[in-house]
Amino acid sequence: MARILYVLGVLLVVLACAEIVPLLSDLLSGNPDWMVFAVSGVLTLFLGIAMVLANANHPERLTIREAYLLTALAWFILPVFGAAPFFFSREGIGITDAVFESVSGLTTTGSTVLTGLDTFPPGLLLWRSMLQWSGGIGIIVMGIAILPLLRVGGMQLMKTEASDTSDKVLPRAKEIATGIGSAYAALTFVCALAYGFAGMGSFDAINHAMTTMATGGFSTHDDSFGYFNEPILPWVAMIFMILGALPFVLYLKAVSRGPMRLLNNAQVRFFLLFCVAVIAVLTLWVWRTMPLSLFEAFSQSAFNAISIVTTTGYTNADYTLWGSASVVFLIITFAGGCSGSTAGSVKIFRYQLMLSFLKSQANRLIHPHGVFPVTYDKREVPSEIVLSVTAFLALYLVSWFGLSVALAFTGLGFQTSVSAAAAALTNVGPGLGPIVGPGGNFSSLSDVAKWMLAGGMLLGRLELFVLFVMVTPRFWREL
């Protein structure tokens, strides 16, 4: 346990240090809210340092079970401390709402229970965006370094890809982490500049750049992207949402080998083609059924579809009002970006694997004695990984259904329960309908529903199995 507590302590110290940014922001704008961050920061820092010092004599290595425990604990403890500034603020945010907002931030979900964002103190807005931004880098690192080790949901397939020795680009873990961190920071910086050039104020540009690259979707305005009138802004957002949903390892390869490396990846190609197909279908549909010009139909379809597919969750139109098209939005909620990105949800490589699997199964039905291997990126995939992915998908369904029923129990209607459960589990953010849809706000939900949804976000973010493994008796029996 010492090693676990040590690492958690380090994470808390980092979180505490991060609170200096919103503190300064409030202080410089003459806003007394800086005290909120001073108090939260000192509390967090104190506990973090205590944990680090008390466990300085930790063993070097973690067992597999300890790795599970550390991963799960980090995702439970950080949101609690991340919630402190909301709770201590003068905006009258209760403990449930504070934790919900913090979980939604760190998991890069982007559902919000806060209203009146436009008049919020800048520090608190910045804190929300920073939670998403740091959640984003945490997710990339977890996806590249931890989940493949834990062999969760077929992520071991990605292990071979990230540590692909034949490529030998930045072979060591530390260098990869530094490289990816730099790529993440650089892209965020470029994104903020682009937003600024496209007409956003600098504060909005910085906040939105952080939540765009994290594919999180928190905005500094109640109307999300609908607040901005500049027609070019959604297009800038689309580019960077997609960049946030591609495997970050590829950016390192792109730097050393040229940008074509990006398109030379099976997952990226499939993801982009999928986006094009969804946008084409939606555009034609919306154009035919709504009083919009073809270009309006295209730009609104493209922005909202990319926002959902990348699990960002910005919106600039209430697509729940697009009638039947809303079914498409529920379904693409389950798409997700590429693995090794900041995106949530099921993720594209699992669908590619399932397609190859279904094809091989169909062939085996015709030729009982034929051999039809499942392939990914032209390489044969061991059946162990196929089973791992199918188990993941099955558990995803069970979780979705379970969460839907639980939400319905709290008194929510059909569309709201089903879509809110999906939006939380996939870390997308907006669901369907007047309450949890693009035009709604999660604030009117009951406290019980909010805790359920926050639990769903964590469950989805931990790729289900990290949590489910921990509720098996075997996990604890032999710890």
Place this chain on the structure above:
Amino acid sequence: MARILYVLGVLLVVLACAEIVPLLSDLLSGNPDWMVFAVSGVLTLFLGIAMVLANANHPERLTIREAYLLTALAWFILPVFGAAPFFFSREGIGITDAVFESVSGLTTTGSTVLTGLDTFPPGLLLWRSMLQWSGGIGIIVMGIAILPLLRVGGMQLMKTEASDTSDKVLPRAKEIATGIGSAYAALTFVCALAYGFAGMGSFDAINHAMTTMATGGFSTHDDSFGYFNEPILPWVAMIFMILGALPFVLYLKAVSRGPMRLLNNAQVRFFLLFCVAVIAVLTLWVWRTMPLSLFEAFSQSAFNAISIVTTTGYTNADYTLWGSASVVFLIITFAGGCSGSTAGSVKIFRYQLMLSFLKSQANRLIHPHGVFPVTYDKREVPSEIVLSVTAFLALYLVSWFGLSVALAFTGLGFQTSVSAAAAALTNVGPGLGPIVGPGGNFSSLSDVAKWMLAGGMLLGRLELFVLFVMVTPRFWREL
């Protein structure tokens, strides 16, 4: 092909002969509608005999591909000829509605596009019930004899069960078929008697007995079971709906070894426990949220839940009005009865297998080098069957999502599209909402939507893969 055409011809002759029953029924009640059956019957008989005679010199054995083709063709051709009496009748039923009703009947789905059933000629009502009844026996035979051979969706697991040599009850295929046919007929007869004793008129009793044992759900009244006031009737229906959803092979064993053989089966036990759990949850929920007494809440929950879980589809309350509880009804739509019964949907044994699979996967995450076999009924299941079941579930989801989107495209709302797609694919019958829900009628849907739903019913009934295999190029290339 000769063998395929021969068998199809035999099936058409059987269908034609069956038309004598409604013909006599109309004739005896002095109804001129008997001519409808005379015309349809003679047409069908003529074609059937022609096909039998022309292909009398057929080879003895079918290849695997021919078995697929025969199964699929039978389920496409029989509904067309089954639709003839509807189309030729004086009720003004168009070709779309006639085929929809026939497909819904033979697949034992039970969705109807006909209104004013209470004033329909008796022959046509009887024909609807007979379509379901013969569909029911066809499904049992397909489930026991054909699908395990084709190794579709893990059904090969059931092969070992039905031909379990250690038991040696009725070992030969012909005897099993005769035994099961007798059990089916006997149970239907007992069911009709029970309905009669419980207060139904004899015509209603016979019709409902046929559609109950077939877990089909066609009724002779627009209000389905809501038409009857006798409080005992739903309880009678519940017993026989459950009997229709148990593996029919077990009835043969129960006859020779005593009724405890039924409970001595892993699938049956799990199915019954599942029913109890669902009813308990629903009862408490409905009791708490609706102005009903505990007993009313219990009896309405029990009847409608069992009706959906067994994929029958009778209703006596519009549970869409039960608010959030309707989510539960959508989810249990995917349960299905036991394999080797007349029930549709996913079926219980697949969930049992998936549960064991998920447990084994979770264990493997903790112990990377441990061996945790997937088991069913305490026996180890080869991973080939696990893969087969997961492929089935994946394809089920894809089909559901695809059909939902396609229905939404025709202009239907979210709840209607999603639930109608589920109700068709699972052969349950009623969906949710005012149009396709328990209080609605499929007649107001567009023709396109009706064809899509009929396609969905066939797809579900053919356990998806029988159809999907046939659209692969490989299937045709090497035929």
